[in-house]
Amino acid sequence: MKGMIISVASGKGGTGKTTIATNLAVPLSEKAQLLDCDVEQPNAHLFLNPTFTHSVKVTVPVPHVDEKKCNLCGKCAEICQFKAIVVIGKSVLTFPDMCHSCGGCVEVCPEKAITERGREVGLIERGYADGLDFVHGRLRVGEAMSPPLIKKLRTYQDTSKATIIDAPPGTSCPVIAAMKGTDFVLLVTEPTPFGLYDLKLAAGAVRILGIPCGIIINRSDLGDNRVKEFADEEGIPVLLEIPFDRRIAEIYSRGELIVEVMPEWKERFLGLYESITRIANRD
Amino acid sequence: MKVAVSSTGPDLDSQIDPRFGRCSYFIIINPEDMAFEVYPNENASLGGGAGIQSAQFVASKGAQVVITGNCGPKAMKALEAAGIKVISNQTGTVREAIEQFKEGRLEPASGPGGP
Numbered sequence: 001m002k003g004m005i006i007s008v009a010s011g012k013g014g015t016g017k018t019t020i021a022t023n024l025a026v027p028l029s030e031k032a033q034l035l036d037c038d039v040e041q042p043n044a045h046l047f048l049n050p051t052f053t054h055s056v057k058v059t060v061p062v063p064h065v066d067e068k069k070c071n072l073c074g075k076c077a078e079i080c081q082f083k084a085i086v087v088i089g090k091s092v093l094t095f096p097d098m099c100h101s102c103g104g105c106v107e108v109c110p111e112k113a114i115t116e117r118g119r120e121v122g123l124i125e126r127g128y129a130d131g132l133d134f135v136h137g138r139l140r141v142g143e144a145m146s147p148p149l150i151k152k153l154r155t156y157q158d159t160s161k162a163t164i165i166d167a168p169p170g171t172s173c174p175v176i177a178a179m180k181g182t183d184f185v186l187l188v189t190e191p192t193p194f195g196l197y198d199l200k201l202a203a204g205a206v207r208i209l210g211i212p213c214g215i216i217i218n219r220s221d222l223g224d225n226r227v228k229e230f231a232d233e234e235g236i237p238v239l240l241e242i243p244f245d246r247r248i249a250e251i252y253s254r255g256e257l258i259v260e261v262m263p264e265w266k267e268r269f270l271g272l273y274e275s276i277t278r279i280a281n282r283d
Numbered sequence: 284m285k286v287a288v289s290s291t292g293p294d295l296d297s298q299i300d301p302r303f304g305r306c307s308y309f310i311i312i313n314p315e316d317m318a319f320e321v322y323p324n325e326n327a328s329l330g331g332g333a334g335i336q337s338a339q340f341v342a343s344k345g346a347q348v349v350i351t352g353n354c355g356p357k358a359m360k361a362l363e364a365a366g367i368k369v370i371s372n373q374t375g376t377v378r379e380a381i382e383q384f385k386e387g388r389l390e391p392a393s394g395p396g397g398p
Contacts, residue, residue, distance in 0.1 A: 088365045
């Protein structure tokens with residue numbers, strides 16, 4: 001049987017994506033895999049303490065111009081939508097950090113003056129935490145584009161297991177790279193005006209991708225009732241509520257997992273996984 | 284000799300635009316007779332690469348000097364490749380800047396400012 005791929009996303013940052021992803025994955029143990037796709041600030045490893053056994057640098061292809069062959073025709077600059085290669089004066093300039101690696105310039109160069117070279121964007125590390133397969137990416141400091149690293153990270157998906165993806169916050173390209181093609185999206189939010197506003201954006205993005213989703217309300221006894229009203233209006237199920245409980249905050253602050261310290265939560269997270277499986281198989 | 288100035292408005296009494304790549308107008312001036320041409324900057328709203336495009340634009344208009352507030356590293360690299368001198372950190376009106384330039388009181392930038 002093909003394993004479910006569940007992405008954990010949120011519009012707003014700091015709502016508890018990593019808390020949900022780690023506590024959902026750990027009770028499933030060797031039946032699951034956790035991919036921390038929040039490559040700009042990966043933090044799931046802090047709660048899992050995996051032993052990394054595999055580490056690989058990730059590069060993206062960028063153009064390299066042989067000035068001896070280049071006749072400054074400018075066809076490369078014409079096709080580039082990102083101004084990553086320009087002909088100016090008597091030279092052709094490349095701006096590797098603006099390049100989206102489409103290879104267009106290489107294709108159109110009539111002089112075959114352009115070849116591709118690797119530019120390092122980050123690192124992927126893999127290891128195990130008590131039987132749980134764990135993979136995360138670390139974006140190179142200063143790097144602007146994370147989707148290539150996230151897409152590479154997604155190739156580590158093990159289809160024989162349930163894959164839990166900890167997505168970055170927001171609704172832009174990195175989030176789409178983390179959610180696209182997953183079977184279910186868990187939207188983690190909090191009952192505040194900011195939580196609701198960003199939840200609406202995230203739910204809109206999920207709708208465009210056409211993926212079934214459910215909401216988790218963290219710190220659920222704070223704020224107001226508007227997240228629930230939104231969920232009702234949109235017909236999105238609220239699958240779990242986590243109260244604003246000092247014990248939970250303390251567990252988190254020590255880098256521990258709720259499911260390991262408070263056994264009743266292990267049952268709840270296993271129940272959450274069952275609910276997701278039921279909904280995803282129905283749709 | 285042609286000098287390109289990033290400008291907030293379309294005439295010589297407009298203030299210099301502090302941004303090079305995303306300025307409102309480029310004014311290309313011949314300092315000898317103060318004859319000038321005005322071009323609205325079509326790169327101002329580009330998602331990225333505005334500095335590079337603007338450098339290409341002023342190069343295509345034959346400018347040999349750029350006077351502006353701040354010129355980022357990518358635009359600076361492109362302007363250097365085109366052999367254009369950059370004078371940054373300028374404020375005041377376009378006319379004042381050109382007068383000072385004619386008097387030889389403006390020094391080319393030693394490197395780029397913030398991106």
